[in-house]
Amino acid sequence: MKKIILTSLLIAPILLNADVIPAINSKGGATVLPEGKLKMGLKYIEFDRDSMFDGKDEVKNKENLDASAKITMLELMYGLSDITSVGVILPYKNIEATAKLGPNNVSIDNSGIGDLIVIARHVILPMSDYEFQLSLDGGIKLPTGSTDNNFKKAPAFASGVNTPMPTQMGTGEFEYMLGTGLSYMFDESWRVDTHAMYTYRPKAHNDYDFGNEISLDVSTVKAITNQINLGIEYNFKNNSTTDMGSDTNAQLRSMLPFKAFSGSAGYITPQIEFLPFGKPKIHVGVGVSFLSNYDLKEYQPLTAVSY
Numbered sequence: 001m002k003k004i005i006l007t008s009l010l011i012a013p014i015l016l017n018a019d020v021i022p023a024i025n026s027k028g029g030a031t032v033l034p035e036g037k038l039k040m041g042l043k044y045i046e047f048d049r050d051s052m053f054d055g056k057d058e059v060k061n062k063e064n065l066d067a068s069a070k071i072t073m074l075e076l077m078y079g080l081s082d083i084t085s086v087g088v089i090l091p092y093k094n095i096e097a098t099a100k101l102g103p104n105n106v107s108i109d110n111s112g113i114g115d116l117i118v119i120a121r122h123v124i125l126p127m128s129d130y131e132f133q134l135s136l137d138g139g140i141k142l143p144t145g146s147t148d149n150n151f152k153k154a155p156a157f158a159s160g161v162n163t164p165m166p167t168q169m170g171t172g173e174f175e176y177m178l179g180t181g182l183s184y185m186f187d188e189s190w191r192v193d194t195h196a197m198y199t200y201r202p203k204a205h206n207d208y209d210f211g212n213e214i215s216l217d218v219s220t221v222k223a224i225t226n227q228i229n230l231g232i233e234y235n236f237k238n239n240s241t242t243d244m245g246s247d248t249n250a251q252l253r254s255m256l257p258f259k260a261f262s263g264s265a266g267y268i269t270p271q272i273e274f275l276p277f278g279k280p281k282i283h284v285g286v287g288v289s290f291l292s293n294y295d296l297k298e299y300q301p302l303t304a305v306s307y
């Protein structure tokens with residue numbers, strides 16, 4: 001069973017409408033900030049890739065891939081009005097990996113700022129008029145992450161063959177996101193949030209295709225005390241088949257464990273949130289994600305949950 005470790009620290013100088021806060025990966029459902037209010041968050045995600053999968057099966061890790069990723073995301077959100085929020089998310093990534101490719105041992109250690117995300121959320125059906133709240137989300141990912149030639153594109157034995165690997169910090173292209181969120185409050189201590197998003201990704205620099213993505217997050221959080229919330233969520237993503245076309249050698253590609261994710265994977269994420277002052281102005285959340293289902297398009301490691 002694959003495991004992903006997630007921690008988040010959120011600081012919000014506001015009082016939300018309830019003491020219970022959204023789950024770590026729920027993207028807040030349809031929650032927006034009050035007009036003129038600012039929320040700052042710091043989220044840390046760590047996960048390992050030391051197993052290989054194909055279709056619905058775990059298969060032999062032929063190249064002895066041992067990879068890890070550590071991602072820290074700074075999140076800033078601002079309430080333009082009581083029904084519209086805007087924000088930015090800036091990730092910092094560290095990717096480390098070792099693998100045996102042919103006669104060579106390959107080692108990768110790349111780190112740097114990733115692609116900046118600018119997002120906006122507008123409430124279509126407010127909770128003040130309905131028993132739930134529905135929002136429309138839009139976003140754009142800016143090509144702020146490095147894509148220069150310092151990032152490995154193929155092992156040494158593939159000299160002269162264009163076989164790129166997804167170890168760069170950014171894609172070098174704009175990406176476009178469209179989503180919708182739904183939030184429902186049973187009372188001030190128990191909430192349910194859902195969020196779905198589609199991301200369109202043009203082909204990246206260095207001839208890499210990261211695939212278009214559909215993500216779905218469903219969560220529920222319950223306040224146990226005025227300082228402790230318990231939650232659980234299901235996180236799902238599906239990425240389209242990466243179309244390398246004539247840009248790569250098919251036989252060589254089948255040997256490489258470094259691939260952009262293509263296929264689907266779902267995770268169950270139990271979590272606990274700590275509100276030290278009994279209100280959500282400052283809160284810390286910790287969760288662990290367990291693999292629940294997957295169906296991959298080709299031989300590859302699994303991926304983490306999405307932003």
